Amino acid sequence: MVITVESLPGCAKERLINGDVSIERELVAARIEEWKEGSDCPKAQVIRMLGRAEEIEPQISAVLFEHAISAANFSSDSLSCLPNAPWKIPAEEYETRKDLRNTCTFTIDPASAADLDDALPFEKVSEKVFRIGVHIADVSRFVLPDTALDREARIRSTSVYIPQHKLLMLPPELSEQACSLVPGEDRLVFSIIWDIDDIGNITGRWIGRSVIRSCCKLSYDDAQDIIDGGFEVDVSGKTGPKLHGQFELKDVVDSLRSLHGITKKMREIRLRNGAFWIEIPKLAILFDESGNPCDSLLGVRKESSFLVEELMLLANRSVAEVISKAFPGCALLRRHAEPRSMKLKEFEEFCRKRGLELDASSSGKLHLALLKMREKLKNDPVLHNILMAHAARAMPLAVYFCTGDLRGREDEWAHCGLSIPLYTHFTSPLRRYPDIVVHRTLAAVVEAEEVYVEKRHSSAASDSDDGIGNGIGNRCFTGLYFDEEAAESEEGREALVCAAVRYGVPASEVVSEVAAYCNERKRAGKHVEQSAENVYLCALLKNKEVMFSDARVLRVGSTFMTVYINKFAIERRIYFGEVEGLTVEWIRTTGTLVLDTLKTKPLREVIFLRSAV
Known part of the structure; x- marks a missing residue:
């Protein structure tokens, strides 16, 4: 590209005039201004000086710039939407929400995590029935529709995490303070609680807004240690996680081990029903005290990760069922198409040449084939990882969509990888904008249900409904079975419309725009993470x-x-x-x-x- 000296930023022009040869190593961002017919090179304008090309930070800046990932501070207008610090829960919230502070609840996250947006409650109902759930930070309580904060969150769309950089979707005053489910503090959440028997069958469900207090923050390693038999209370000298409130270490240990047993059965059921799982080891770059890459290793997911994942999948699936039935024309869901036939044939041929059979006629058969490969190649993990990488390339990306765009084509709503007909994103509202939209939609359904039940069953409903167990029959919209007759009745329709307006549920056209934009931003974030990984790997090769x-x-x-x-x-x-x-x-x-x-x-x-x- 041709760049005139006159168009250069002042600092660059001065360096050039003074004969600073180091400017030749400068990494810059440029924009093509003109490219005339017959001209060999376009005329361009330098719009940003990024730094020396061989250094890591300028390369990371270039990656972020290329994909339009904002590393800027939040605007003053957005920050003005935040509650005053230190924020305390208003008295009226305790009056209108279910109080679940006396249930054993804890978080499981990476040890370094500060934005804790999910917590896990556990309660034993009987010898064969357990009440387990997922609490998700009630971010939509703070991020209101059409505010400056909402608009900036929508533009950012997603948090991006790369080594030594954390690019947040929401200000840390929210994501790491007021909304973060830190132990020992009362927090506002959206809750989904299930009654599940000892073989993994769901017998009841309650969805609503509540107040919780986590008793401890577990890292994935802490949780895995408990699953493996560590942190025994009667073993002297064994230190456990820091506890807050009334619950003891034994309560956390017993709850977590019971959760592990239940979610393991749930996972087995899900995989038997046709879901498939492709596990690709993640490369982790290690840094020295100066922040320079010094080594690398392949991370392996542990059972504690699968425990959390199973509950998050169930929560997302449950919410998808509710909002798609209550608002079939404007629900924001997530779908995953069947594997691409050409890529799948290439993968089948790749496996055949290595003496491995592959039946990919359905997601369930593909999963079984991958399991057999894993067993056959247990002594050759390198080849197994290669095969998983090939399998992943055959899969299309999952995407957000508006149900109104696919009315009458409900078979296209399905999530092939999970082998379920309905799925959405609800569990990470601190990091993903679609989750905030889903929270608003779910809040409208919950309120419409309450209004409808109060009108139709007023005194009987309020006397019998404890919100989870005995009164689950009164849950016409959020229970295990959606009452279409109630939703289509005059009272039901009126309740849903009024609640949709109150909580700012977007129209189908807006949901379509949000889905398309968030798909593009999610792809950009993925490219940034991969490109940044390559930058650090390249630097590591230079250092070693x-x-x-x-x-x-x-x-x-x-x-x-x-x-x-x-x-x-x-x-x-x-x-x-x-x-x-x-x-x-x-x-x-x-x-x-x-x-x-x-x-x-x-x-x-x-x-x-x-x-x-």
């Missing part, structure tokens, strides 16, 4: 002259090869060499990749691949 990693050469062509290093598939043109008839032992990427079978001159940036062909 030799790095050992399990790897596999799986494809060799006349002009290219594919090398798998952990989860990365690196394919590049040949630059040099032939060893024992196999071309391409030397490929150029961020550094230089060299098989340890190849004798070559010392290089500054080298990865030695432990496994050869």
Whole structure:
């Protein structure tokens, strides 16, 4: 691109005039202003100086800029919408919400997490029935429709987490303080509570707004230690998590282990019903005291992660059922299409060449095939990871959509990966804008239900309904069974319309716009995370002259090869060499990749691949 000196920012122009040769290494963002027909190069304008190209932070800034991820502070208009600190729950909230502060409740999050938006309550009803649930921070109580804060949250759309950077969707005064479900503090939440028997069957459900008080914050490692038998109360010298309030360590330990047993059965049921699971190890970059990448490792998810995931999936599914039936024309859901046929055929051929059978005729059969592969390759984790990476590429991305856009095509609402007909996002309103829209819709359903029940069953309903157990029959919209007759009655329709207006439930056109925009922002966030990971990996290779990693050469062509290093598939043109008839032992990427079978001159940036062909 051609850039005139006159158009440069003042600092850059001065450096250029003064002969500062380091400006040649400057990373800049430019915009094409004009490209005339017949001209070899477009005329461009430098709009931002990012810093020295070989340094990490300028590269991260470039990645954020390219994908329009805001790293700026929140506007003063948005901050003016926040409650005064320190914020205390108003008295009227205690009067209108269910008080669940006396139920054993705890959070499970990464150890470094400050924005705790979900908590897990547990209560034993009988020997074979348990009352478990999910509490989600009531963010829509603070982020009101059409306010400056709401508009900025919608523009940001999602929080983006990359190493050493946390780009929040909401100000930390909300996400890490007033809304964060920190232990020992009363917090406002949206709750979904189920009665579940000892074999994983759901017998009752209550949805509503409540007040809770978490008794402790568990990290995933803490939770896993408890599941594995750690933190026994009677073992001297074993220190557990810090507790707040009336509950003891034994209460938390017993509750968590019971939760683990129940969710494990729920997961088995879900997988038997056709859901499939593709587990790809996540690369974690380690940093030294100066913040420079010094090493890497592959993270492996533990049972504590699956415990939380199972409850979040159930909560999202439950909410999707409610809002799609109450507002079938403007519910914001999430769907996942069937695997792409061409990619799936490529994956089947890839497996066949390695003596592995794959039946992908349905999501359930695909899951069983992947399980068999995992068992067959238990002594070859490298190849298993490669196969999972291939399987993931055959899958389309899940997307948000408005139910009104697919009226009459309800079969397209389904989530193929989870093998369920309805799904949405409800459980992360601090980090995802669609969840806030879903919260508003659900709040309208809950209020409409209360109004309808009060009109039709006034005294009888209020006397018998404890909100969870005995009165579950009065839950016409949010219970296990949706009462379509009630929703279509004059009283039901009036209650739903009035509640929709009160809580700012958007019209179908607006929901469609939100869905499309949030899909684009979610893809951008994913690209940023991947690009940032590559930036840090590149810096790591520069810092470590030799790095050992399990790897596999799986494809060799006349002009290219594919090398798998952990989860990365690196394919590049040949630059040099032939060893024992196999071309391409030397490929150029961020550094230089060299098989340890190849004798070559010392290089500054080298990865030695432990496994050869």
